[in-house]
Amino acid sequence: MNILLEKSSLTRLIQSHKGFEPFNYDICVDWAVNLLEQGIASINIDMLASFSKPTNAWEIRPYIQSVLKEFNLEEFEGEKATKAKAYYYVWSILNNDGDLISNLDNLRNFCIYSDYEDSIYPFYLLMYSWEDLEDLGMSCHYEGVTYNNFNEIVLKEAETWMENFEKLV
Numbered sequence: 001m002n003i004l005l006e007k008s009s010l011t012r013l014i015q016s017h018k019g020f021e022p023f024n025y026d027i028c029v030d031w032a033v034n035l036l037e038q039g040i041a042s043i044n045i046d047m048l049a050s051f052s053k054p055t056n057a058w059e060i061r062p063y064i065q066s067v068l069k070e071f072n073l074e075e076f077e078g079e080k081a082t083k084a085k086a087y088y089y090v091w092s093i094l095n096n097d098g099d100l101i102s103n104l105d106n107l108r109n110f111c112i113y114s115d116y117e118d119s120i121y122p123f124y125l126l127m128y129s130w131e132d133l134e135d136l137g138m139s140c141h142y143e144g145v146t147y148n149n150f151n152e153i154v155l156k157e158a159e160t161w162m163e164n165f166e167k168l169v
Contacts (some may be wrong), residue, residue, distance in 0.1 A: 004071050007038050009097065010130040015073055017064060019081020028064050042070055051110040085110060087165060088118045095160045101130060105155060119164070122157045126150075 004011045010031040017023045032048035035041075042065040051060055068075055076084045089110065092103045108127035111120045122142070129139040130150065137146040145153055 001039060002071060002073060004035065004067075007040060008034055009095070010034070010089060011073070012076075012084040014064060015062070015068060016076045016081035016084040018075050019077045020085065023057070025064075026053045026062050028060055029053060029055060032067075037092050042067065043062050044070055081119055082114045082166070083119070086114075086117070086161075090120075090123075090158045090161050090165075093154060094162060099156060100151065101127075104130065108134060121159065122161075123154075126154055126157065 002011075008031060010027060010153035014028055014031050016064045017025070017028070024055050028048055029051045032045050035045050036049050044063050047147075048060065048067060051063075065075065086107065089103050089107045093100060093107075097103075104123055104127045107120055111117055111124040114120070116124070125142045126145070129142040129145045131148065132139045132141055133145070133147055142153070
């Protein structure tokens with residue numbers, strides 16, 4: 001596996017930068033700083049880490065492309081970019097990185113943005129199920145979801161998605 005993929009959960013998200021407008025290029029600065037902190041350095045990573053936020057997409061893009069090329073990583077567009085971005089949020093759910101509901105809401109919004117991508121549609125339904133539980137005390141969007149099993153079902157969906165990730169890309 002590529003060292004950048006092993007060391008940073010943001011790498012796949014960065015690989016998808018060409019696939020989305022707008023893309024938050026400020027994340028690329030955080031990514032580069034994180035790589036440096038882990039001892040992964042190059043001239044291009046140093047340059048990325050030196051950008052101040054908010055970043056200018058036109059200025060930072062060439063350095064992102066150079067880092068990805070330097071480490072033999074593809075820049076994703078289209079379906080691959082969609083899957084790579086979804087990977088970041090699903091990984092965050094599985095690794096308890098950030099708030100579960102926030103990550104689920106990001107996946108729901110991304111599902112809408114990606115024209116209701118089939119592979120992330122269950123997360124879309126689960127987010128609405130959470131809102132159903134909050135508002136109605138029951139789920140109308142995802143059968144069998146309750147307050148007691150909500151986290152478990154979300155984690156199960158995330159695990160299933162990850163198991164299928166390599167087939168999706």
